[in-house]
Amino acid sequence: MLATNLEMDEISELRSSLYNARRTTDALFDIVRPDSLYERPIPERHRIVFYIGHLEAFDRNLLSGRLLSLPDSTRDLDRLFAFGIDPVGGGLPTDQPSDWPALAIVRHYVQQVRDELDAGLAQLREGAGTGTAEFSASQLLNVAIEHRLMHAETLAYMLHRLPYDRKAAPAVALQFAPAPANPAMVEVPPGPGTLGVSRSDDIFGWDNEYERHTVDVAGFMIDRYKTMNSEYLEFMNAGGYDNRALWSDVDWAWKESNRISHPAFWRREGEQWLWKGMFGEVPLPPDWPVYVSYAEASAYARSVGKDLPTEAQWQRAAYGSLDGKSREYPWGSKPPDSSRGNFDFKNWDPVSVSAHPASVSAYGAADVLGNGWEWTSTVFAPFAGFEPFAFYPGYSADFFDGKHYVIKGASPRTAACMLRPSFRNWFQPHYQ
Numbered sequence: 001m002l003a004t005n006l007e008m009d010e011i012s013e014l015r016s017s018l019y020n021a022r023r024t025t026d027a028l029f030d031i032v033r034p035d036s037l038y039e040r041p042i043p044e045r046h047r048i049v050f051y052i053g054h055l056e057a058f059d060r061n062l063l064s065g066r067l068l069s070l071p072d073s074t075r076d077l078d079r080l081f082a083f084g085i086d087p088v089g090g091g092l093p094t095d096q097p098s099d100w101p102a103l104a105i106v107r108h109y110v111q112q113v114r115d116e117l118d119a120g121l122a123q124l125r126e127g128a129g130t131g132t133a134e135f136s137a138s139q140l141l142n143v144a145i146e147h148r149l150m151h152a153e154t155l156a157y158m159l160h161r162l163p164y165d166r167k168a169a170p171a172v173a174l175q176f177a178p179a180p181a182n183p184a185m186v187e188v189p190p191g192p193g194t195l196g197v198s199r200s201d202d203i204f205g206w207d208n209e210y211e212r213h214t215v216d217v218a219g220f221m222i223d224r225y226k227t228m229n230s231e232y233l234e235f236m237n238a239g240g241y242d243n244r245a246l247w248s249d250v251d252w253a254w255k256e257s258n259r260i261s262h263p264a265f266w267r268r269e270g271e272q273w274l275w276k277g278m279f280g281e282v283p284l285p286p287d288w289p290v291y292v293s294y295a296e297a298s299a300y301a302r303s304v305g306k307d308l309p310t311e312a313q314w315q316r317a318a319y320g321s322l323d324g325k326s327r328e329y330p331w332g333s334k335p336p337d338s339s340r341g342n343f344d345f346k347n348w349d350p351v352s353v354s355a356h357p358a359s360v361s362a363y364g365a366a367d368v369l370g371n372g373w374e375w376t377s378t379v380f381a382p383f384a385g386f387e388p389f390a391f392y393p394g395y396s397a398d399f400f401d402g403k404h405y406v407i408k409g410a411s412p413r414t415a416a417c418m419l420r421p422s423f424r425n426w427f428q429p430h431y432q
Contacts, residue, residue, distance in 0.1 A: 014141040015121050017417075018059075021148040022114070024345060024415075025055055028155055036166035038097035041158045046084045046093065051155055053081035053106050056113040059144045066391060067140050068120035077101070077109045135391060142204040143392065149415040156348070156413040160265070160278050169279035183225055186317075186364035190219040193312035194319065194326035196383050197422040208396035209422040211385030215312040222309060222317045225353040225367055226374065227300065230286035233273065235300050236262060246302045251295035254430045263292050264432035278348035288350040289372040294405050294429035297375045311378035311406045311424075318369075318408070319421045321362040326421060330361035330368040336416050343370030344416040351412075369419050373407040373427075380404040380426035404428055 029037070029052055040047045046054075057078050064070040085095040101109075124137060159167065197205040198212040240246060241261050254260070262268070265276045266284065273284040292300070294308075301308055309317070319327045327333070331340055339358045342351050353367045360366045381400055388397050404426040410419055 010138050011121075011124055011141070014138060014145065015124075017145050018121075018141060018148075021145050021152070021415075022055075024152050025148055025155070028152055028159070031159060031167050031170070032162065033166050033168060034103070036162065037103060038100065039162060039166065040093070041161040043092050045158060047095070047097065047100065048155075048158070049100050049103065049106060050081065050084050051151060053077065053109055054084075055148050055151060056110045056117075057081035058147055059117060060113045062144055062147075062391065063117065063120070063140060066135070067124070067137055068117065070116050070120060073116075074109060074112060077105075081109075135389070139204065140391070143206075143389070146204075146206075146415070146418060149418065152345070152415070153411060153413040156278070160276075164279065167279065183223070183228070183231075185221040186224050188217075188220055188222060188313070188317045188320070188363045191217060191316065191320060191324060193217040193316035195312060195315055195422070197420070203420065203422075205420070205422050206395060206424075207387060207389045207392075208380075208382060208424055210387070211383055212422070213383060217312050217316045220309075220313055222313065222363075222365060223306075224364060226289035226372060227297075228286060228353055229275075229284050229288050229290050232263070232290040232292070232300060233284070233286075235303050238303070240299060240303050243299075243303070246299040247295070248298070251298065251429070254295060260296075260432075263290060263296070265291055275349075285350075285352070287352040287354065289353055289367075291350075291372060291432070293432045294375045294427070296432070298377075298429075308375050308377040311376045311408065314374065314376050314408045315421070317363055317365045318361050327362065328421070329419065330365070331359055336369065336419050341367065341370030341410070342412045343410045343414050343419065345413055347412045349412065368409060370410045370412060370414065372409070373411055373425060374409045376406045376408060378406045380406050380424070399426060 029048075032039075032048060037048050037052070057080075060070065060074070060078055061082055080101075085093065085099060100106075192214040193216075194212070194214050196212040197203050197209045199210055201212075241255065244252060247255065262273075267274045267276055267281065274281045275284050275288070297308060318330045321327050329336060329340070334340075336343065338346055339356065341356050341359050350371050353371065356367055356370075359368060359370075361368055379402055381402075382396070386396075389395060405428075407425045407427055
């Protein structure tokens with residue numbers, strides 16, 4: 001089929017967005033010293049070199065045959081970088097650096113795939129076609145863009161655990177600000193919590209975001225800010241990690257077997273706690289949000305007589321409004337910028353929860369988007385009307401296992417395009 005001028009304009013914009021996303025991930029890999037690209041900072045994950053090839057392999061495997069006709073010239077590497085080297089018996093991966101292609105081969109593969117994709121996308125701009133009845137060109141390109149940007153975020157989690165001497169720090173400055181003067185709770189009256197996106201809307205969403213619906217939410221109170229390091233430190237000093245009554249059986253067993261006694265990015269030196277940032281350590285900032293697992297967050301909540309919010313409660317507190325409609329952003333309709341939150345790759349680490357007064361929602365919740373994802377008590381599951389993407393059937397469905405929890409909001413490394421109200425993220429409860 002031939003595309004309209006409007007479709008061509010959209011494809012041109014998406015092509016530019018894909019190029020920008022490539023620059024983001026290229027810059028991320030540049031942080032790692034070349035002799036450390038075969039390291040594995042997190043035992044359960046692939047070596048860093050896998051992800052260099054994976055991003056291009058994903059784009060090629062997604063677009064080839066569906067949107068573009070590409071030469072079958074890199075089949076073995078396409079498969080290797082699509083799946084990696086799977087561990088035997090479901091245990092931790094045991095592959096060695098020598099099991100992977102040399103860096104020069106990986107770099108050549110990346111460039112070759114990009115050249116082939118770009119040539120094909122250039123033909124699309126000239127009106128060669130825009131997809132099929134099953135999926136559109138814009139949907140496929142949005143998937144490629146957001147998949148890459150998601151990896152830019154999760155790779156930052158991985159690189160956070162890489163030793164400092166294996167990273168080349170860019171010019172960054174950690175931000176400090178006084179603790180908020182009023183960390184009290186705010187009241188959210190009863191009303192609708194709007195979840196998801198409608199297929200009739202001209203908005204991209206992943207398969208788990210469909211279909212749009214509302215949930216009647218009873219009135220509740222919610223903290224104005226995310227839980228701060230200073231508040232969590234009180235929990236620790238009161239013996240929270242040793243109080244069996246605060247932990248479920250499964251969470252207690254995890255904590256004990258892994259000797260978890262504090263947040264993953266805290267380190268004690270004498271009588272002082274330090275925060276292990278992306279590129280260096282600083283004295284623990286009391287007003288930064290605490291980064292913990294679902295298990296730790298749940299134990300803390302019980303210690304102060306509260307609960308983690310449900311997904312619908314979080315959604316209403318963040319995006320609800322006094323007129324009953326769902327806002328485009330917590331603060332209204334103005335596009336996200338650095339005055340509204342700590343997101344879109346502007347910082348590597350958190351900032352004070354009170355650093356963005358312009359972020360406040362209709363009900364007074366602040367720092368809602370960015371600065372750290374927030375756990376909800378909702379198990380990740382499909383909405384009514386869920387249909388997996390035919391070209392990516394396992395994206396969400398593989399995680400509807402009752403073992404993952406919805407997280408909402410964003411981190412400092414979340415792209416602005418994923419700040420839409422319907423976006424859902426999810427993690428296992430013991431991921432710190």
